[in-house]
Amino acid sequence: MAIFIDSDTRLVVQGITGRDGSFHTYQMMEYGTQVVAGVTPGKGGQTFEGPDGKSAPIFNSMDEAVAQTGANTSVIYVPPAFAANAILEAADSGVSLVVAITEGVPVLDMARAHAFARDRGVRILGPNCPGLISPGKSKVGILPAQIVMEGPVGVVSRSGTLTYEAVFQLTSVGLGQTTCVGIGGDPLIGTNFIDCLEAFNQDGDTAAIVMIGEIGGTDEQEAAEYVREHVRKPVVGFIAGRTAPPGRRMGHAGAIISGSAGTAEDKIKAFEENGIPVAKRPADIVGLIQEALA
Amino acid sequence: MDIHEYQAKERFRAAGIPVPPGEIATTADEAEAIASKYGGMVVVKAQVHSGGRGKAGGVKLAKTAAEAREHAFNILGMEINGLTVQKVLVTPAEDIATEAYVGVLVDRKNQAATFMVSAAGGVDIEEVSHSNPDAIRKLTVDPRYGLLPHQAFWLANFLYDDPGLIKQASKVIAQLYDSFVESGASMAEINPLITTPSGEVKAIDAKMSIDDSELFRRPEVASMRDSSSEPPSETKARDAGLSYVKLDGNVGCCVNGAGLAMATMDLVKYYGGAPANFLDIGGSSNPDKVVAALEIITSDPNVKSILFNIFGGITRCDDVANGIVEATRRIDIKPPIVIRLTGTNEDLALEILKEAGFSAYTSMDAVVEKAVQLAKA
Numbered sequence: 001m002a003i004f005i006d007s008d009t010r011l012v013v014q015g016i017t018g019r020d021g022s023f024h025t026y027q028m029m030e031y032g033t034q035v036v037a038g039v040t041p042g043k044g045g046q047t048f049e050g051p052d053g054k055s056a057p058i059f060n061s062m063d064e065a066v067a068q069t070g071a072n073t074s075v076i077y078v079p080p081a082f083a084a085n086a087i088l089e090a091a092d093s094g095v096s097l098v099v100a101i102t103e104g105v106p107v108l109d110m111a112r113a114h115a116f117a118r119d120r121g122v123r124i125l126g127p128n129c130p131g132l133i134s135p136g137k138s139k140v141g142i143l144p145a146q147i148v149m150e151g152p153v154g155v156v157s158r159s160g161t162l163t164y165e166a167v168f169q170l171t172s173v174g175l176g177q178t179t180c181v182g183i184g185g186d187p188l189i190g191t192n193f194i195d196c197l198e199a200f201n202q203d204g205d206t207a208a209i210v211m212i213g214e215i216g217g218t219d220e221q222e223a224a225e226y227v228r229e230h231v232r233k234p235v236v237g238f239i240a241g242r243t244a245p246p247g248r249r250m251g252h253a254g255a256i257i258s259g260s261a262g263t264a265e266d267k268i269k270a271f272e273e274n275g276i277p278v279a280k281r282p283a284d285i286v287g288l289i290q291e292a293l294a
Numbered sequence: 295m296d297i298h299e300y301q302a303k304e305r306f307r308a309a310g311i312p313v314p315p316g317e318i319a320t321t322a323d324e325a326e327a328i329a330s331k332y333g334g335m336v337v338v339k340a341q342v343h344s345g346g347r348g349k350a351g352g353v354k355l356a357k358t359a360a361e362a363r364e365h366a367f368n369i370l371g372m373e374i375n376g377l378t379v380q381k382v383l384v385t386p387a388e389d390i391a392t393e394a395y396v397g398v399l400v401d402r403k404n405q406a407a408t409f410m411v412s413a414a415g416g417v418d419i420e421e422v423s424h425s426n427p428d429a430i431r432k433l434t435v436d437p438r439y440g441l442l443p444h445q446a447f448w449l450a451n452f453l454y455d456d457p458g459l460i461k462q463a464s465k466v467i468a469q470l471y472d473s474f475v476e477s478g479a480s481m482a483e484i485n486p487l488i489t490t491p492s493g494e495v496k497a498i499d500a501k502m503s504i505d506d507s508e509l510f511r512r513p514e515v516a517s518m519r520d521s522s523s524e525p526p527s528e529t530k531a532r533d534a535g536l537s538y539v540k541l542d543g544n545v546g547c548c549v550n551g552a553g554l555a556m557a558t559m560d561l562v563k564y565y566g567g568a569p570a571n572f573l574d575i576g577g578s579s580n581p582d583k584v585v586a587a588l589e590i591i592t593s594d595p596n597v598k599s600i601l602f603n604i605f606g607g608i609t610r611c612d613d614v615a616n617g618i619v620e621a622t623r624r625i626d627i628k629p630p631i632v633i634r635l636t637g638t639n640e641d642l643a644l645e646i647l648k649e650a651g652f653s654a655y656t657s658m659d660a661v662v663e664k665a666v667q668l669a670k671a
Contacts, residue, residue, distance in 0.1 A: 115438050161554040212553070
């Protein structure tokens with residue numbers, strides 16, 4: 001078991017002919033993800049050639065791609081100016097999950113896209129996220145596959161490379177993962193901590209959960225309450241940005257302390273008050289998980 | 295991106311919001327000339343990207359043009375929260391009967407633009423929302439329909455009893471929403487929105503932050519950036535496509551990924567040091583970016599050691615290694631550099647670094663501890 005993606009995931013890549021899109025499609029195919037189609041307007045009829053003789057037909061639009069291949073998931077490597085439209089098109093095409101990798105999508109465009117997707121019961125992951133990977137089953141996005149292994153830990157994080165750091169350390173002591181999800185560093189994201197916690201809680205193979213947050217917003221605080229009330233599995237946490245100054249954007253558009261809201265201290269306190277042990281260093285996450293699973 | 299009060303007022307005027315006139319002065323002479331043109335009382339207001347301008351003495355009332363000159367002389371060059379005032383806005387003083395607050399921002403929880411209004415204006419709205427939440431009326435705008443007329447009325451109706459004022463304020467609120475959307479803003483605020491004794495509603499202060507992701511399609515807004523209000527190193531970083539925030543410590547940090555960059559800064563503190571900066575070189579594999587990053591870090595005289603923490607995923611470790619070697623050839627780097635590289639093409643990178651006389655760590659803790667120790671030496 002895993003959450004959101006598994007061996008039944010049939011993926012269509014939006015922006016498959018672009019530099020990032022083609023590079024990562026190749027990598028996803030190599031990992032074993034079923035990439036069943038690509039979409040680039042104007043390049044319909046062409047074929048994407050992947051590794052080991054694998055290939056995927058390219059279509060002009062999402063509705064054609066879904067109708068002809070039965071795709072159920074899409075991933076978006078489209079430049080920021082066109083990404084919101086790509087998300088809207090995907091949400092209207094019949095797929096149930098849209099993974100938006102693109103960084104720099106205007107926030108007001110995303111407000112519209114999220115409302116549109118909600119109306120249609122479509123899950124958006126991201127934008128500005130590394131995607132997700134269910135080790136041994138499927139990878140959608142850009143996470144480096146060599147650092148993961150199959151196992152009992154669910155990982156959810158707002159960050160990319162910090163997630164890799166944590167996952168790498170888990171894997172190096174033999175603690176594999178059910179699914180690693182990067183929910184994205186933007187202020188308006190489609191799938192939040194609670195959505196992932198709920199899914200991990202229901203997933204039979206997930207025995208413990210790592211939740212990696214950062215400054216900005218109050219998602220972590222709400223997630224911490226959710227953990228206390230609903231999650232029957234151990235959860236350990238990490239929060240990045242203890243040294244971040246207020247009012248400054250720390251790389252991610254959503255990583256900003258506004259007024260007194262969204263500080264690392266607030267989030268750490270919320271975790272601890274709700275029974276979630278917090279790692280002081282990324283290296284301490286492994287120990288906390290080992291304790292939780294002992 | 296924050297814009298100045300006078301720029302936000304330009305945006306508001308363009309949307310039809312009644313905003314009193316005003317002009318910018320960069321010298322005391324100019325301020326005096328503007329004040330005598332308006333005649334009567336004026337307000338001289340520091341233009342910096344910071345709250346608390348009034349408390350810091352950056353906003354002064356002047357009865358005469360000579361007094362305006364004196365205030366401008368004192369305010370120009372003043373430091374407010376670390377920012378030097380380079381411009382003042384000179385604007386006619388208004389007679390104020392009441393002050394209200396009207397603001398709209400992107401609310402993360404509701405995933406949409408959300409209005410907050412309060413009849414208690416001229417105050418810190420965040421404080422009011424904690425101390426007296428009943429004094430605030432909130433409305434989340436459905437992005438599918440925009441702000442509807444009856445919603446603007448519902449907000450305005452919370453501010454005033456007089457039907458004439460409610461009508462004017464409804465219009466201002468609708469115009470503020472238009473301006474917010476048209477500017478690609480993440481926040482727009484009128485604080486205070488005043489009424490005059492003769493029954494007019496006017497915006498006498500204005501604040502706006504622009505969503506950086508909107509700038510590519512709004513050149514007229516992008517051109518409002520005031521690079522003089524930020525450290526030159528931050529301007530240079532933006533031009534090079536790097537995310538950089540200058541801090542007060544002495545351990546220079548160069549990391550790929552924002553989350554890992556923050557975690558690295560935190561770890562510097564954990565080991566008893568202080569980070570000199572936040573710097574995310576991003577996911578790209580471009581040695582030029584590494585060179586630019588090193589130029590920026592070494593331009594900070596506080597930096598005593600430089601630490602690289604690279605977790606190769608999309609970023610290839612060998613590209614970063616090449617960038618480091620290239621940078622040390624191009625620029626004279628005094629502080630010691632310590633490097634941690636792991637992930638994609640790690641072995642290649644270690645070879646490149648070894649040849650150039652660098653050694654590299656594979657653990658994040660080890661490299662941070664070393665960098666802190668070197669900064670103290």
